[in-house]
Amino acid sequence: MKICFLMYPWERIEPETDSTLRLIHEAALRGLTVVLTTPNNLTIRESVAYAFCNVLKKTTKVSTNIPSFYKSAEFKRCKLPMGGFDVIIMRANPPLDTTALNFLDSVRNDVFIMNDIDGLRIANNKLYPASFSGDAARFIPVTHVSKSQDYLEQVLEESPTEKMIMKPLNGFGGQGVIVVEKSAQQNFRSLLDFYIGGDQENYVILQEYVEGANYGDIRILMLNGEPIGAMRRVPSEKDIRSNIHAGGKEVKHVITKDEKRLCKAIGAQLVRDGLYLVGLDVINGKLIEVNVLSPGGITRINKLNRTRLQKHIIDFIENVVSARELVIERKNSFRKVIEDAEAI
Known part of the structure; x- marks a missing residue:
């Protein structure tokens, strides 16, 4: 191969x-x-x-x-x-x-x-979780995306909770993720000026604050719509972000029943979209992000669980390629039968 x-x-x-x-x-x-x-x-x-x-x-x-x-x-x-x-x-x-x-x-x-190139096109930013419907929708936190400062201020003002999460739509690795609080709302417009930009260049996400976020998140690796490994990422004392590159650390984690239900609820759509290898970021049973471009965590999950996830991934790839080759072989054999019949 x-x-x-x-x-x-x-x-x-x-x-x-x-x-x-x-x-x-x-x-x-x-x-x-x-x-x-x-x-x-x-x-x-x-x-x-x-x-x-x-x-x-x-x-x-x-x-x-x-x-x-x-x-x-x-x-x-x-x-x-x-x-x-x-x-x-x-x-x-x-x-x-x-x-x-x-x-x-x-x-x-x-x-x-x-992953499939069309799947990457539709799922490479933080809007993708909003596409999940049916049973999967209950696992998605309330999310608002806009360039309108007035609207985002209204969202924060009307939020039933004291605080929300704000982040840039196209950020990655935990970059730009902050907690905004109603008690400090006088600073909010200044933050929006910075995040959106003077010419309204960038979209901003305001998301329901999920309780338990201060204890970190769960990274679940999904292969062909099924979970194959997970770890908990715990933030440092001075940061809300649990991303390893932002100072978080990894801790062993056993996937819970609720997390298994989440994986089952979204797994079929991931496969339909050609997203065979993804990383889910989950907090307290809520799907925060779907990482589709270069999901990490293999090394750390391996170390925590004495496993080799890369073996499962390459096994899957070899099976897909073998199945595709079999289809081509069968097609060619059928074409040969037709060509032989035509020659008679």
């Missing part, structure tokens, strides 16, 4: 914790052809999508120690057609590069892309 990771630059990887590196290592252990590239390396020649890629050399035995594997990895530089891969794994960091998705539109019928 030939697998391409469309990701951030190799030199920016933190080998002790990086989730993408775990997937690359698992693929290399299996002897798969592993190729890395970045969105900036995509190109088109004569209407064919290519990328300037780094092909992992298979000259030495793959070390079972992942940081050692990272340090010893050697690559060959090539320009390769994107349609020649069996699978493309999207692991570029936010924000989403929509131009990169446009490059891949021409190969989407020939290559299994995870």
Whole structure:
């Protein structure tokens, strides 16, 4: 199997914790052809999508120690057609590069892309949870999104709770997430000026404050609509954000019955949208965000639970590719029968 990771630059990887590196290592252990590239390396020649890629050399035995594997990895530089891969794994960091998705539109019928490019288009920002309906809707906190300062001030004024969460629509990694309180409402317009911008450039989210947020959130990794692992992220004493990159720390967590109900309620839609590998951020049974572009947590969940989630993920990918190849093989065999009949 030939697998391409469309990701951030190799030199920016933190080998002790990086989730993408775990997937690359698992693929290399299996002897798969592993190729890395970045969105900036995509190109088109004569209407064919290519990328300037780094092909992992298979000259030495793959070390079972992942940081050692990272340090010893050697690559060959090539320009390769994107349609020649069996699978493309999207692991570029936010924000989403929509131009990169446009490059891949021409190969989407020939290559299994995870996550699906249309799924990424509709789910790459914090509006996606609002698309869940039916039973899933009860797991979504009350959320308001606007560029109107007057409206957002009215929302805060009329809120039944003393405080709300405010964050930029296109933020990531916990950037810009703050608590706003009615008692400090005189500062609210100034905050909106900053978040929205003078020319009303940016949308702002005002969200119901979920009780228990001060104790952190739960990151649940979903694969093909099912939970495969989780951890609790606890914020530092001086920050409301539980993101690891914002100073939070990870703690072992067993998925609760309510969280399982949440996963079941949204799992089918995730699969329909082609979002096979996602990270859910959950607080007190409420779905706060769906991370679809490069969900992390594999390394920390592995460590807390003595597991290897990357094995399950690559197993899934191999099964999908095998099923697609079987369909093509059957189609070709049927076409051959028809061609033979025509020749008689």
